[in-house]
Amino acid sequence: MRPLASIGMHFEGGMRVPKIGAWLENYEPKVILAAFDERAHLRIQTIGKDGNILLEKDVPTNTPLTIPWPGPGDYFVEASVGAKPTAKIVQILSWSQLMIVPVEQPESIRVGEWDISGALIRLVNEAK
Numbered sequence: 001m002r003p004l005a006s007i008g009m010h011f012e013g014g015m016r017v018p019k020i021g022a023w024l025e026n027y028e029p030k031v032i033l034a035a036f037d038e039r040a041h042l043r044i045q046t047i048g049k050d051g052n053i054l055l056e057k058d059v060p061t062n063t064p065l066t067i068p069w070p071g072p073g074d075y076f077v078e079a080s081v082g083a084k085p086t087a088k089i090v091q092i093l094s095w096s097q098l099m100i101v102p103v104e105q106p107e108s109i110r111v112g113e114w115d116i117s118g119a120l121i122r123l124v125n126e127a128k
Helices: none
Strands: 007-012 030-035 039-046 053-060 073-081 084-093 109-111 114-117 120-123
Touching: 007 073, 007 084, 030 039, 030 073
Parallel strands: none
Antiparallel strands: 007 030, 039 053, 039 073, 073 084, 109 114, 114 120
């Protein structure tokens, strides 16, 4: 038995942005190419007008690969073993692109005379 695809791609590490699925600048993911072959061809290029190829080379499989991501942007990551490719898009955001979302209903816990809400600790009579 053999899987239908001869190569798989996933990412590990970095810091993901919740609900967006992007990574933060300076905390990008490592790429792991899962395959039975010892090496695979990896190609990474920017998405946009220029479409610059950032990396194109044969790399080892089944091991985390540190990629020299140039910064915020969208990247097309393609890997192949023979004629069977797989591809994914990686989005990297700058910290300035993050939006602060207000908390709709703050959660707190009461411990004796103290009200604890995240890092804020107040006496119950001060909490109101």
